[in-house]
Amino acid sequence: MELVTISDIEAAAKRVEGVAVRTPLLLQTWDPRGTLWLKPESLQPIGAFKVRGAFNAIGSLDDAARERGVIAYSSGNHAQAVAYAAQRYGVPAVIVVPDVAPRIKVEATRAYGAEVIEVPIGEHEAKARELAAERGLTLVPPFDDAAIIAGQGTAGLEIAEELPEVDVVLVPISGGGLAAGVGTAIKARCPRARVIGVEPALAADAADSLRRGELVRWPQADRARTIADGLRSQPSELTFAHLREVVDAMVTVTEDEIREAVRVLARQARLVAEPSGAVTTAAYLFHAEELPAGKTVALVSGGNADPAMFAEILAG
Template sequence: MDLVTLNDIRDAAERIRDAVVRTPLLPCPWADPGRPLWAKPESLQPIGAFKLRGAHNAIARLDERTRRRGVVAYSSGNHAQAVAYSARHFGVPAHIVMPDVTPQVKIDRTRECGAEVVLVPIAERESAADELVADRGAVLVPPFDHQDVIAGQGTAGLEIIADLPDVDVVLIPVSGGGLASGIGTAIKALSPDVQVIGVEPELAADTRDGLAAGARVDWPVERRSRTIADGLRSQPSELTFAHLSRVLDGVVTVGEREIRSAMAALASRARLVAEPSGAVALAAYLDHAGELPAGRTAAVISGGNVDPTLMVEMLTEHAAPARG
């Protein structure tokens, strides 16, 4: 199996430079002074999440004739928006399969990019995408199970090391594993001593179990779908698991209340809007410090496409009591 290399990631960085925001690494002075924290807000990408990096790199790598046939993707939302956005950039049609439980804000924004959206039960999204590929003659752009997608996501790792060369710990959300595979590959190639820690919900902890067992572990989709972090309900492929086995130094799992609290903390302290999936890295930092290596820590805030009603609920739930 061919794994992504540092050169692949560097090539991807050149390829996507004009389409992707080079997000800053923001210091968090409100964090534990004994464990300095920086946030990498991928929520500031044009589509509100890191997925644009991988989708744009994959579509850019297609030859023009293939690209004109159109692209297909299946996604709970952020990869959907990324493929739709990049397809519009290249002037090609996009057909996106989304679970029928996807937050409406993600469905609407995908359609705003000009994509055709097909809603199906969550367990049918991959088979529905395969049918579209066969019917339309289009090209599938997977959310994580592809070298070009992983290389694109890894460009965020190049930026972390460039902005904080003496970083000690990097916290990365894990679901299908493309983001952690890419960032972890870049970081381990450039700074092998940095501790790369994956973070996933307790209710979707298949990566934790798989790494402990030394092989992928299957959690039924119904079990993974219990978490509020709708972007973290997938599980690694053979390709991403091979990367994760090589680059992750550990996995921390976080609870549902911890995710909700981290969303509120990002909004009130960092002035950043994060969806539940985007807040898990901070949840690990805030609530599981004892499980983490010490030192300068970077937390990847992977996305900010949160349903407005949920955001208001989080802020109300965790508002500081009035003083009188």
């Protein structure tokens, strides 16, 4: 299986330049250890890192494919990213979402001009593939694609350029596209740095898989228990092959730890983070004994928090 290379990520960086925000590394002065930097991908145009992969994937298509249009399946952030990228490129877009997806993400996707189709949870991928075949649309998957992985890897390229002496990079893992890309970039540019994947304990299928050395599938009902709705997917064969090469260790965090990390990010870092985006900070705050020492970057992957849930967490 051919893996994404640093050259692929460098090419992606040129495609997304001027569209994806080059998010800063923010040293957290409230941290008593003084070793935490946050990379707030929540500041991207659609509020999450997914814009990087979507722009690289659509930017890699030929004119004929763009004219026919694209289709994607997603619980929210990838949906918005593809809709936004398609709008910027003038490409028709259809997005299939589970009917339990956060309304804030669904409505934002519609606002970018995409046709949104809602189906029962667990059926959105199959429906998207069916419609792609029927309508001649190009499927832009959320993570199982080399162009997506390379696009997400541009975040890792930025970390390496801004903090070349980084010791630890904390990355959330769901489908694995972000960790695959960021890990590839970090290993190429900062080979001494350790890449640590972070998952909710209630959806720790990647940790389970890496421990066993093979893909382990958790039931959808089990993965749906976590408040981190953006981390309920599972790695593909492609992303898992990357994870085995570039992820040095895994940390899992509890639901209470995720909630507290959301509060800390809001109150101390002045950042709005959805639960999925807060898991890396949770790992830093509550699992220091499982992490290597040194300069640590926690990637805050998204900030599209449901307003009611966000208020409830802050009040807790």
